[in-house]
Amino acid sequence: MKNRLRGVAAAVPLFLILLACQNDPKVVKEVMNEYDGPMRIQEDVTYTYTDSGIVVLQFTAPKAIDYSHLEEDAYLEFPEGIDVTFYNDTGVVENRITANYAKRFIDDRYWLATGDVHVRNIKNEELQSEELIWNEATQRISSEESVSITTEESRIWGKGFDADQNMNDYEIHEVYGTIYLDEGESED
DSSP states (O other), rough: HHHHHHHHHHHHHHHHHHHHHHOOOOHHHHHHOOOSOOOOOEEEEEEEEETTEEEEEEEEEEEEEEEETTSSSOEEEEETTOOOOOOOTTSOOEEEEEEEOOOOTTTTTEEEEEEEEEEEETTTOEEEEEEEETTTTTTHHHHEEEEEESSSEEEEEEEEEETTTTTTEEEEEEEEEEOOOEEEOOOO
């Protein structure tokens, strides 16, 4: 009888300890909502997105800061820049976007790229701007800032821009000027 009481006496504290260590999802969520710092910081990252086993997008960044735990306005931040490559369904590069800074707004499914933004498409046309928005849902890129587009034939300056994400079909909202390039001349 004495051994049995000792066993019960030892089991009760152990049971209480185990009960106290449970991860109640509500409690964990409350604690996480109070924390507004990053969930993780990664260096030299490469993300690859696939569709049915085919790579459709790949991006690299020197640093990624994850704020995906925030209940409102969850985001990923790339404070040291980003290099994004889009591929078609046969694996050919469709276009490439580079910027000095980028932020992906997770719930709203769009990206904001700022600071020396460049987009180069498969036709070797290049867009330059200080800001670019990429909408994942509509697969469109846009900017309300000043832009320049260099093609084989010309260089166009303007304000505001809208295009499909591969920059095959684009429009500058307010054209400032156009320079027609001589054959064989290119601007880099």
